Amino acid sequence: MRTLLTLSLTALLGLGSVLAQPANKLLVLGLGQKSSVLLRLPILPAGLPDAGYVVKRSGAGGTQTFTVKPLNKLEAVGKYKLDPDDYDLTVGALAALNDDKLSADERGFLLLNLLSTVSNPNLARALGLIFEDSNLAAGSYSYSVTAGTQNLGTVTAQVGKDVPLSAPNALKVSPATRQAALTWPRGDDLVVSYRVQRALGSGDFANLTESPQLSNRGEAPKFGDTKLDSKQSYRYRVTALDVFGRESAPSNVVTLEARLAFPISVPLITTVKNNQNQVELGWDKVTDAGIKEITVLRGDRPGKLAPLTKLPPGATTYTDKSAPPASPRYYALQVSDGSRQSDPSPERVGRAYNETPPSAPKALKAEGSETAIALSWAANAEKDIDGYNVYRAEIGVSGNAPVVLLNGEPIKTPVFKDAIPQGIESQFKYTVKAVNTSGVEGEASSAVLAELTDKTPPQAPLLIHAQSAAGKVAIIFTLAPTPDLKEYEIYRAAQNETEPVKVATLPPDSLGYLDSKVRGGVQYSYAVVAVDLRGNRSNASNVLSAEPPTQKLSAPAGLRAVLGKDQVSLSWTDSQDALAYYVFRWEGQRRVQIAGPLIKPQYAEAARKGARYSVQAVDAAGTAGPMSAAVDAK
Template sequence: MKRLTLLFLLTLLAAVVSAQAPAPKNAELPAYPSPEGVWVVLAKNRPEPGPGTLLGARLLRAAAGSNDFREVAVLRAATSLAELRELAGQATIDALRAGLRLPSDEAVWTFVESHPNLDSYGVHGLSMNLRRALGTVMLDASAAQATPGTRYIYRLAPASGFKPEKAAAAAIKPLEKTVEIGRRSSLPRPRARRSLGRDSSVVVRWAARVQPGASTVFGRVYRQGPGEKSFALLPGRLLVRQVRDSAFFVLEQRVEPEAMYRYYLEPLDFVGNPGPASDTAYVLSVTPGRMPLVQRATAHDTTTGIVLRWPALPRKAYLAGIEIQRSRDARGNYVRLDTIPATATSYLDTRLLPNIGYHYRLRALLPKGIPTPGTTSATAFASHQPGTMAALLAPVALTAEPEGKGVRLRWQPAAPDLTHDAYYVYRGTSAQDSLVVVSPPLRGNVLTFLDTTARNGRREYVYAVRDANQNMQLSPFSALAAARPNRAMPVTAPLGVSAYAAGSAVQLTWDDARRDPAVVAYRLYRRAASATAAASPARASDFTRLATDLVSPAYTDAAAKAGQTYQYAVAAVDAQGNESPLSPVMVVRVTGAPLVPPGQLVARPVATGLEVSWSRPAVAPAKGYALYRRQRDQPTAQRVATLTAAQTRYLDQTAKPGTLYIYSLSALTPTAESARTPEISARR
């Protein structure tokens, strides 16, 4: 029995399967790099103390290519509450106490002491810190301080003083694995699926395809709320739910009512390595059944068309407009006639045929043109007869200037008009743009209006005013006036940054943020990679600006140096020079292109010696060239000249007449020399 126990230990420590079969040739140590260091997973349940136990097994580490192994961790299990705090951390104890509904930390330790099986802990069994306290994993925390791209060899060794039997020890092949620190996870990119908002809560769902060898376990969520300039990491993590070949994440959160929120998700593998971020989900925290509806709409015929009127909608920031639909059949077949501002309370339909009855349907719109549930309709019979009243004159002396966070309009009537009913203020974004009504009917002697719905402080708005008489006839537009409101406008950070090394250059792309019309260019930032990625959003002051005024969402960094690891981030810039927060950081290691010698080496005799020439390469070597020469009876060539990168020929004046010389050429960098060209010969 003791022999079987010893063989079982050797199987885990040295990849020996049993006394009847040799160890697999390709057995690897289950070691996984992560932001906390390198985790090594050895067992599912806590090892029992005694002969043949795993406890005390040692983790050895050496630099890649070296055999200088040093101990970096020892497998141990907590034997007291104090050791549980040391190995698992107080945060893990608090989570177990809340999840298992235990009254105290001592009760948590009693539970851990009597439950060695991870299955007893439910979702908490995914915690690497808990598994460390149970003695099923080891952590090399010092690897977290290594430079990204560093490669280590890990080896599992028995506990100090463990002496296996000679027959078993002879079959041992140590478990080893080479890992690279800082490599980006190959997890699939999630996509936002369905989002639902209610008065005080939101539900957001993401989905991703399951790929072989890439196991998504968690997701961390970033949110941007109303008035916030950038995304912030939410506390806690989402647990993935896998159904066949798809992985799903669901976020449920309490939020402020009647506000717009933006979310994106970053997937994590089981040791915490992040994958590519998802696209952005937009959620409005309003219960659909409680959204305002257009009610009590009426329609009546006038000399200029059919006039629709309705009570004003409540002023809600999430209402984007009112959609007017029309049909000749009350049973259906409605088509969209127009979309007007949410502040409007009337509409004049002039696109009519005589003696035709029209049915209308009106509904409020949310951002992105999403309709609110529910509609209200009104019908009217139109028999349009053109009016005989004198044409109205356009208002005059229109001015526009910023006031507070809005734009103040003032104007004067062109002439006294006894039939005057109201003025209407129109707004657009340019003289060529279509103007839309932004004011309610301004009745009586009102000759001013404050537009508080002009919310883009980077845009200059164009205004005009029209006069309406009691028959709903409208005057021509007044002369235009323009103004820009005094509103500070944040610029949204670009997302979807990706990068890869192409030889000694780095190719970068990102999602085009110019769907926001205010974004006119990008700025690219770079810095040498630190040991770990920053936990908080990156700041431009921590980087060196690499490029400015980029119009296209792509860039080639030809100044990158081979063998270096860089972090890149992108910012968007508006027309006023305001810069967005930086995008999520992308880490790239530049491997560099191989150093090759020049081609087409030629040697010929000239009057003063032997001339050696070669073709200029597409990329000149950093330092230059080395020219080698030997005679036929000399086995080894000697360097006769070190040349600059600009040279393509050399005159060997030391060559003796009648002697055959053999030449070869290599390329040089400050730290390396390429292979030599094939040898060529010439006789002076």
């Protein structure tokens, strides 16, 4: 039974009669030439017939019968110059086909080995698969072929002229990866294989392989020559072989420069020198004479490189003066021969540096809030600024205040927020320094001072005691510890007054206040307000009241009457509990009120020589006290 592999192999060759066929489909092929006929005989399903093929010819000159058998090994090797191993392998495979116990896979393997009988005309002749009937006169001849009892078929051939096998045409060659890729159109359907020949330069052609290359009918023929020397030039041509063993004339000749099949050798970057604001690259000199230019590639990420510059093929160094300082840059080389470009060389990384310190940042500003101090400044103009460092020193700290770096990594934008615990009353001094991408820090900016904005008032004081005595009231108060306390304000309201009046401002270490400007019999109410250094005022304390005792008025003391040119000026000592004063002038034994009530202890009237005066005090209740001693104006 015909196997799938058998069908595949016959399709590969394009011939239904060459390999083993079912008996009812065996074909004999015939080709008439000028004076002979070539017959191609089929392989039987069981191999070669034991008694050989019987060929009966009829035509001009009558009938003649031939028996075609394989040559023995010695004859085959001697006559057709065959490899003995090839002969043994083929004969063994043909004999094994007669084994009925062969599996489909085993039979397919044997048929695969028999492909050489198809592609090698001399081996086919030695096995009796190609028969030549020669020395024939021109005319038509008929051949019938049998094998034992099997009729293998009849063919007719016309003798009288040679019909040469057409040479392959349109042969093309192109460079592939380390090989020459040959392609050409398929020719005659009887073609089963091709010989590929190569010549070095202008030398002679020679076969590239020992055996012809089989042809797959379903595809255009092709061949890859991998035995190339990149320094050589090669010429190629192809001949076709058909089932009768005929070989065509050579095809057209094509030429390939072998170097085109090899990747262009690119030099490796051997040295990378990082310098001030530049990176210097070095590599070995290009030895390939076909190289036309060198391209330097650069990128800021691996695998993302773009052309930076083109150099002549003799260049061995390049200095990149546009490399951003301290930023890694990746470099590679490419070379070109004018028509092709190499792959990039392995990448090398370079990093230029800049040791020149950046300029000092300008326009530094600081603005405090309740919990932080916000800084801002003008960005530096240098292109390689990596960021900024912010420094702070606390003002008012005993000794030398330490300068503290506030950030870890350089700040990328020209703003910074310094968070400070609420309630800190210190003032701070800030400076900023720029840092370039090489890590070099520049000069400090001008310093600015700032402090937190304190909007939190102190706690309200606690008024704990108010005590009165004759002509005075003492109050005592307290306050929780307040570091930024500036002062206390004492407020007092006398009896029947609606608005309190500030009567004193005390330092922050005060614990009490003595009010001596009071009058007996009047109730006074007191409250205390705390004020911090930022002017924040506390709520008023609780209110305490006290009333000094009422005192009996005494006669005003120290009365004087000074006689001037135009007036008499009276003055006396102010009494503690006096609300007002009345002035009297004596006329004989009788006194006359001439002024009052007076608030201040003084009075003046027109000059009266020899006049006598007295003064009487009145308290808040309207009670008059004793009269002072009388004095004369003088």
